[in-house]
Amino acid sequence: xxxxxxxxxxxxxxxxxxxxxxxxxxxxxxxxYTEIHEIxxxxxxxxxxxxxxxxxx
Amino acid sequence: MMQKHLVLPIxxxxxxxxxxxxxxxxxxxxxxxxxxxxxxxxxxQELEAKQGQLETLTDQTRIDSRTVISGKQGVKLTVSGQxxxxxxxxxxxxxxxxxxxxxxxxxxxxxxxxxxxLTEDITVGAQIEVQFESNSTAAIRIDQDGxxxxxxxxxxxxxxYVDSERFGRLWLGQGDTAxxxxxxxxLSGTSVxxxxxxxxxxxxxxxxxxxxxxPRIGQVFSNFDGLSRDDRIRYDTPSFSGFxxxxxALEGGAVDVGLRFSGEVAGTKIVAAxxxxxxxxxxxxxxxxxxxxxxxxxxxxISVTGALGSxxxxxxxxxxxxxxxxxxxxxFDAVSFGATSIAxxxxxxxxxxxxxDEAQSYGAFVVQRYDKIGAEFYLGAxxxxxxxxxxxxxxxxxxxxxxxxxx
Numbered sequence: 348x349x350x351x352x353x354x355x356x357x358x359x360x361x362x363x364x365x366x367x368x369x370x371x372x373x374x375x376x377x378x379x380y381t382e383i384h385e386i387x388x389x390x391x392x393x394x395x396x397x398x399x400x401x402x403x404x
Numbered sequence: 405m406m407q408k409h410l411v412l413p414i415x416x417x418x419x420x421x422x423x424x425x426x427x428x429x430x431x432x433x434x435x436x437x438x439x440x441x442x443x444x445x446x447x448x449q450e451l452e453a454k455q456g457q458l459e460t461l462t463d464q465t466r467i468d469s470r471t472v473i474s475g476k477q478g479v480k481l482t483v484s485g486q487x488x489x490x491x492x493x494x495x496x497x498x499x500x501x502x503x504x505x506x507x508x509x510x511x512x513x514x515x516x517x518x519x520x521x522l523t524e525d526i527t528v529g530a531q532i533e534v535q536f537e538s539n540s541t542a543a544i545r546i547d548q549d550g551x552x553x554x555x556x557x558x559x560x561x562x563x564x565y566v567d568s569e570r571f572g573r574l575w576l577g578q579g580d581t582a583x584x585x586x587x588x589x590x591l592s593g594t595s596v597x598x599x600x601x602x603x604x605x606x607x608x609x610x611x612x613x614x615x616x617x618x619p620r621i622g623q624v625f626s627n628f629d630g631l632s633r634d635d636r637i638r639y640d641t642p643s644f645s646g647f648x649x650x651x652x653a654l655e656g657g658a659v660d661v662g663l664r665f666s667g668e669v670a671g672t673k674i675v676a677a678x679x680x681x682x683x684x685x686x687x688x689x690x691x692x693x694x695x696x697x698x699x700x701x702x703x704x705x706i707s708v709t710g711a712l713g714s715x716x717x718x719x720x721x722x723x724x725x726x727x728x729x730x731x732x733x734x735x736f737d738a739v740s741f742g743a744t745s746i747a748x749x750x751x752x753x754x755x756x757x758x759x760x761d762e763a764q765s766y767g768a769f770v771v772q773r774y775d776k777i778g779a780e781f782y783l784g785a786x787x788x789x790x791x792x793x794x795x796x797x798x799x800x801x802x803x804x805x806x807x808x809x810x811x
Contacts, residue, residue, distance in 0.1 A: 358696070358712065359678040359694065359696045362676060362678070362696070362698060363663065363665075363676075363678065366646075366647075366665050366667075366674070366676060367645075367647075374669065374670075375645065375646060375667040375668070375669050376667065376668040376669070377643070377646060377666075377667065377668075378646070378666040378667050378668045378673055378674075378675070379666070380589070380666040380675045382585045382588070382589075383510070383585070383588055383589075383590050383595035383599055384510060384585065384588070386484060386485070386486055386513075386515065386810060389775070389778055389810070390775065390776060390777065390778050390810075391484065391777070391778040391810040391811050392777040392778055392779065392809050392810065392811050393811045394484065394810075394811060398484055398778055398810055399482040399483060399484035399517075400482060400483045400484070401480065401481070401482050402481045402482065402483060403479065403480065403481040403518075404479070404480050404481075
């Protein structure tokens with residue numbers, strides 16, 4: 348792959364505008380997203396349904 | 405007490421019996437009666453003792469005996485973590501080997517999270533998260549004799565925050581910068597083994613040209629994922645229609661800005677992120693960069709993920725480094741205990757380590773979840789290519805199998 352690099356900012360701006368329009372025109376529901384490097388919510392092997400040990404409560 | 409209402413009648417009847425029968429002619433019967441009364445008294449005492457134990461046990465079960473109780477209201481401290489280990493096969497065209505590795509896509513770690521409610525709106529939190537990667541996939545060398553280091557805990561997050569639903573969140577300490585993760589949104593379900601960060605699978609392995617080692621995978625591939633984790637102050641806005649903005653200022657003067665979106669429409673999940681970062685004060689190449697990613701998961705289980713980024717730097721190497729990434733995935737319920745996800749991906753990176761470099765990678769992956777125990781088992785293969793003027797590097801093949809278990 349050679350040649351002029353694609354300018355990213357217009358692509359991001361266009362994507363952002365599309366998402367705004369999509370959210371405005373459609374019935375957008377909130378979505379809880381856990382970033383891929385984070386420990387996601389959910390059960391654990393030893394800790395059970397909560398996936399964590401509660402030490403102090 | 406259970407038998408209280410019976411105690412008086414029992415003793416009254418007993419006393420009457422003793423009185424009626426207390427004559428010289430019935431001495432033997434009197435002894436028997438006395439023995440019976442003693443036996444009944446003993447049984448009554450045992451019943452009273454058991455009743456007391458039952459009441460005590462009921463009180464104790466109202467509080468989980470495994471939890472330490474704080475004198476303060478609305479506070480909580482939790483411990484969680486994960487172990488992610490695998491077996492990696494690598495072939496660089498001249499040599500090949502197997503490695504027992506910690507998967508750097510999602511490292512072995514432990515974290516402590518403490519939270520406390522100040523008001524109905526404001527929560528204060530702190531977290532310590534550290535990782536321990538014995539022979540990390542990102543650090544191994546084809547010719548190593550022992551495990552690659554570091555052989556100790558390394559920092560991930562050492563930070564505190566103040567969170568308000570109305571005003572957003574303020575972070576302080578070592579943790580995610582505003583731009584971290586903005587090249588890596590991924591709904592394919594396969595990120596435990598593959599995502600836009602190509603170097604996490606076998607990043608320390610060097611390309612070989614007739615047994616002469618060249619650059620490592622991690623030097624020619626990058627997803628320009630912002631300023632990673634660092635010592636910083638960061639502010640996140642509240643969420644507005646699924647959008648959330650972030651800004652951070654780092655140790656050394658670097659700054660970055662990020663924008664994230666997550667939402668669901670008609671059963672289709674959409675996640676996107678973009679960022680701009682100025683690392684000119686902390687990086688030798690004085691770079692600034694744009695980057696972003698988007699991932700869509702349809703109700704049918706088909707997912708499409710993309711990312712790209714461009715870096716403006718003063719290295720004098722010619723064209724600005726640039727990357728783009730694409731993944732096609734499919735998630736389905738092959739078994740009852742968790743989702744199965746498969747995916748193929750492709751990434752191209754130009755001019756990163758040296759002007760004219762063209763690095764490409766493609767792979768195929770499968771991940772099986774076991775929801776009940778928080779586990780993911782994975783298998784994947786990735787090929788890495790590097791075209792560099794004046795060299796003829798062989799491709800590097802990496803095959804990784806392993807599992808991540810949350811404890």
